[in-house]
Amino acid sequence: MVLIETESLEKRYDNQVTALADLTVAIEPGIVGLVGVNGAGKSTLIKLALGLLAPTNGRIRVLGLDPIADAQAVRARVGYMPEHDCLPPDQIAAEFVTHLARVSGLPAATARERASETLRHVGLYEERYRRIGGYSTGMKQRVKLAQALVHDPELLLLDEPTNGLDPEGRRAMLDLVHRIGTEFGISVVVCSHLLGEIERICTSLVAIDAGRLLRSATLSAMTQHSDLLMVETDEDPAGLAELLGRAGLEVRENKRALLVRMGEDPDATYDLIRDAIADLDLSLHRLERHRHQVADLFRDLPTSEASHA
Numbered sequence: 001m002v003l004i005e006t007e008s009l010e011k012r013y014d015n016q017v018t019a020l021a022d023l024t025v026a027i028e029p030g031i032v033g034l035v036g037v038n039g040a041g042k043s044t045l046i047k048l049a050l051g052l053l054a055p056t057n058g059r060i061r062v063l064g065l066d067p068i069a070d071a072q073a074v075r076a077r078v079g080y081m082p083e084h085d086c087l088p089p090d091q092i093a094a095e096f097v098t099h100l101a102r103v104s105g106l107p108a109a110t111a112r113e114r115a116s117e118t119l120r121h122v123g124l125y126e127e128r129y130r131r132i133g134g135y136s137t138g139m140k141q142r143v144k145l146a147q148a149l150v151h152d153p154e155l156l157l158l159d160e161p162t163n164g165l166d167p168e169g170r171r172a173m174l175d176l177v178h179r180i181g182t183e184f185g186i187s188v189v190v191c192s193h194l195l196g197e198i199e200r201i202c203t204s205l206v207a208i209d210a211g212r213l214l215r216s217a218t219l220s221a222m223t224q225h226s227d228l229l230m231v232e233t234d235e236d237p238a239g240l241a242e243l244l245g246r247a248g249l250e251v252r253e254n255k256r257a258l259l260v261r262m263g264e265d266p267d268a269t270y271d272l273i274r275d276a277i278a279d280l281d282l283s284l285h286r287l288e289r290h291r292h293q294v295a296d297l298f299r300d301l302p303t304s305e306a307s308h309a
């Protein structure tokens with residue numbers, strides 16, 4: 001079953017900003033990173049998936065359902081962790097999560113049980129009777145995650161779950177998301193503007209830019225594209241690009257640097273680059289494995305692959 005399927009989806013806000021334009025994508029089960037710079041349209045897509053917003057054009061289905069016509073069924077099967085802080089500071093965490101479990105339709109005793117269990121899963125069991133207002137940012141993020149999980153959804157939609165956290169907190173939150181996706185068998189769509197951060201926990205990535213699909217692919221397909229060496233010399237790299245190309249390497253100019261695809265034998269690729277630099281008497285500034293960055297993903301990907309899942 002496809003998690004989220006859109007067809008020529010468009011969302012234009014009243015202020016005429018087009019947040020999503022002609023977006024067609026099929027998001028398959030797994031841990032899916034929804035990546036794009038701030039303002040790319042990620043939150044808008046999530047809100048359309050939840051039926052909190054209506055499309056201005058096109059169509060969206062979540063678990064095969066229409067989020068507006070089948071709102072109740074969607075909310076029963078989907079959990080949502082919003083981006084911004086929206087927790088009542090005066091409430092006790094256990095009571096708050098129990099309340100939301102009740103709202104999802106669970107009977108009182110089951111709701112209490114599920115709330116405790118879920119707060120344990122997110123690492124807040126010992127602290128569950130404290131007021132949310134006294135929690136750290138990391139603990140508040142975990143309460144948001146717990147309320148999204150409490151009704152045992154099939155799909156979790158997490159909007160920037162690492163927001164406001166320090167590096168250690170970010171790592172811990174992503175480990176938790178990974179555990180939920182793998183051990184609990186719940187599919188997760190996790191929004192982030194930091195590809196480098198979420199790629200390690202995702203099975204696939206969907207990249208959007210200015211409301212359009214840039215690429216949708218499994219992570220294994222994406223990593224092929226990161227199998228690049230970044231070569232930077234102090235001089236214009238055109239001569240070096242030509243020489244490496246003649247030696248049979250796949251070379252692309254990227255501003256003042258070259259991106260060279262690693263051949264089957266990485267050592268041989270390094271040797272060819274080193275020899276070419278020596279032959280041309282260039283001084284090497286940088287030679288390293290090219291790292292994923294959202295900006296590179298946006299720039300480098302061929303448009304013909306944009307709709308491949």
Ligand SMILES: Nc1ncnc2c1ncn2[C@@H]1O[C@H](COP(=O)(O)OP(=O)(O)OP(=O)(O)O)[C@@H](O)[C@H]1O
Pocket residue numbers: 013014015017018019036037038039040041042043044045160193
């Ligand atoms: N309620 C709204 N009214 C008008 N414009 C909006 C509204 N919500 C979002 N936008 C605009 O729509 C575009 C997409 O915003 P959206 O929040 O979906 O992006 P995003 O990728 O989630 O980014 P961020 O992580 O910064 O929230 C932006 O230009 C934003 O300013």
